[in-house]
Amino acid sequence: MTLEVKVTPGSDIPLPLEIISLICFYASKLDQLRLRLASRQLCQAATPHALKSLYLRAYGRSSENFKNIARSTTLRTFVKEVSIDTWIGPVYEHHANGSYDVPQDFLNTLPYLQYYQNITRSHMRFSEYCGYNRFDDRATWTDIEASWPFRYKILDTVSHCITGMWTKAKQIQIDQKVKGDRVLKHLVPDYNDDFPDLPTGHVMKIKEFTVSNLADYNDPNLLQSKAWGQLLHLPTLVGLKLLVTKEHYSPEYRHVICEEKYDFFQTLPSTYLTPSLASKLQVLSLFYIDFWGWFPRIDLAQVGPMPQLRILALGHYVFTHKTQTDWIASLGTGNRSGGLEELYLDDCPILYEADQYGPLTADGYPVPRTVIEGFQQHGHRSSTTTYGMRWHHVLTEWKRSMKGLKRFVMGHGNWQNANLVTKATKEREEYAHLSYDERERRFIYNSHRYFACPEPQESHIKTEVVPADKYLHGAGLLQRRAARMQYIYYSVGLCPSQWDHPYHLCSRFAKEEGWAPEDETVALDDAAYELFMEAIRDRLED
Template sequence: MATILGLPREIIHRIFYFASRASRREFRLASSLTGEIGRKWVFESARIAALKSSCEGFRNILDNPELTGHVTKVYIDTVRPTDDRVVRDKKPEDEFDDADNNDVDGEDNLPRPFWDLVNRLHEFPRMQSVALRFHAECDGEENDWNWVTQTIDFRHSVLRKVFAVLANLPRLPTELALQDLQNFNPTDADTKRDIRKVLGGLKSLRLHIANERDEGNGENDIEMSALHDFFPSLGYTWLAPAAANLEHLTLYSQCYFGFFPTCDLTDIHFPRLKSLALGNFTFIRDSQLDWITSHGATLQELYLDDCPIMYEVMVDANDTERTFLEQDSYGAHPRVDERKVYARYSKRWADYFRAFNERLPHLQHFRFGQGPHWWYNETTPFEEEGRITIEFHEPYMTYCDGYGPSQYMQSLIWDREDEEEEKGGFNPDYESRVKPSEEDRIALDALLKKMGQEVELDEDGKNCQPPTWDD
């Protein structure tokens, strides 16, 4: 420790910068010097949850002018103490109850001391970033038998109150993250107005979308009506109001989106976009690639987390209007039931990587593969796009309507056998499984090398030295 304490202050600052939040707290206690330097880094962010200890700690920061000036980011956790995402060492007496004369708000069941502190966000003079986090499980009209922690009414109430606070801050936040935002849009005029006002001042927006799930019947998840109401309007409601100033955009979803449910972003352009991260986004048309490369004048970072190319799809003939493909893209197929239609997409990842290489001249960092902690606490990775393991992780998929537990599969399950199979033979034309090719790997390698990134992949396209992620 004496050797570290002898380092220049600038180096100690860098140590704090790269350390985890827990390590920062420990290192700050090492000496008076690290205590002084570490104050800035330990109190750079503050977190409030509906726990007595959390509210007390948050109030202590607010009541100390020397600390409030360091806070630039606030995490607002709405999960209750019985939920997984709250600290593991919680104690029963840490939860608010009526006996403490701390009655709760009837709409969202969060204690009033919690909301009293959220209403004091204006006391952080340097706060520029807010992360609002919900529970990963969702209530819904189609599966109301399954009890969940946070109902739709709960989420409506929280969104209304938080955005009312943010919209009335003396200085609007420039960064906003919403974790497990359920796929519905507020309908009351005041909340819609506040959301648009906050979005209009943002430089960074992270949206992680949660949806209702049918436990044990995963094939029903993609049929929930809320999905098909929300995603087609995502661009207009959440992105267009922020388009003029946005420099970073993250879009993740618990379910695959883009193809089905359809999510068309091609009409929205971000003239200042420097960083783009997509999670569970599906590619099936050239216009999606063109939309990314249309930001070539500004884009410097691109992250694709579990984002497959859909090379074959078969869908119910009555569902084509809910997909990203136009009607004339579909046709009949001898191995597909007459009640369904079939389409294929010829582009491969080699085509995409070459396009990124040629049409994104300012690209400095690229990650393609899968990030850490997918489905940890039943949710998607949050604020971790920079830690994606570069590899071919399920890069090609199909949509196979009528099958489960998920319609998204590595290859189609055909409804009918072809003539050769019926005769005991084999028709290679129907062996449609697509795997990463040597051309794909060469194109990825060329793109990475252009930016000074190195990665070693095995013959299956997996990373030869995958990182070990810390919790």
């Protein structure tokens, strides 16, 4: 039996609003926008889906559109998620000493964020090039457009908006702190007078806060900001995802003397993962563009057990000590599963040997000042230290202690490659107005957010037909054998990077073969991995 429904333009569809809303949910964003014009009923059903997420870019008409929606007392209430991207478009190449036009409209539009009082997810995206435009022995002689002051201004402005603390006077104070920056000194401020149509002191109920390319630098202005501190203490904040980029330095191997990163990681447990935040976080993702954990050192055990944590994702984190793996096993004891439920390790190797300037600390970690001085004093002698941790030790212990784990993924993510996602959006109408570079930029540097997405298919494998939308929301970790249970070597004398990562060689020529410092370790690691995964599968079947 066929039901024929006749609908004339402007008329309503004889279906419950809930059904129509469900249909609109599955429509593309452009179709949702079109449906708003079809009839009053369709407008009512489609608008919440069409405006659920906004993407504020630093070029084009994005700022104007963002302000127009903000001024609408009706439309702005539907926005639940906002992404803010500082990229100024494909016509400009960052870090090439080009003529950089300060994104005036974009920076002056940021205070309008406070109009969107119903948002629950906020995403910040910065350039991968980070640092400070200086004229000293660490000068790079190439302009850093998204400098430390530039990033501070944006983060603190956003923080004031989210926490209901923004005023024109506060914004002027923020601008005064960065007026010496070579980029921001060209900014012509144009701010409204305190937005009188908004209730004062409204705090947004942010559940998830993410930053792509956060600077590896403790900016004193940001750390002293009451608004930034209040954002990290929001009672609703249960998800924090950070991808940290490193200060640009040329030549790259001399990046070891950039001392700010050592302080950043050493204090991260107290500056970002404060006790009040750690006690309620359910999702934590920490990624660094370079290897971290050993050097620069971070003691995540200082964060504590994080009783509510369900999901942990780490990127480029280096293991050396049992205290690190014990901390992971201690997480989430107060959640519904009695322990961590999901664990993702993206290019997280075990350090088996290191050639470093010493002496090291008593527990085998480098001392930053000693390393910097040794690096600057050519001919300073280094010493070699070996580390006995192996993956079969770790996985065997986790099998015993992590009784709540339901998903464990280790492998290699798309750190600086968004090809699969970019291709997936090629045929989507809502992205048709964007060039390839624009689409790639939107999805690149998202490993800290995509870790749970479908495993990427390797380009040379043609046996599987991949659905066009499989990677529409991201590509996860490649889990071939060479990408799992990795080991790494460090030598302060290597260049361009001090890290010698066998994965890059193994993954090219022996994709399904493991590597370890000892031949017999590969088989032991494989056996421990299979037993660990079998225990997780058995747990899911019970």
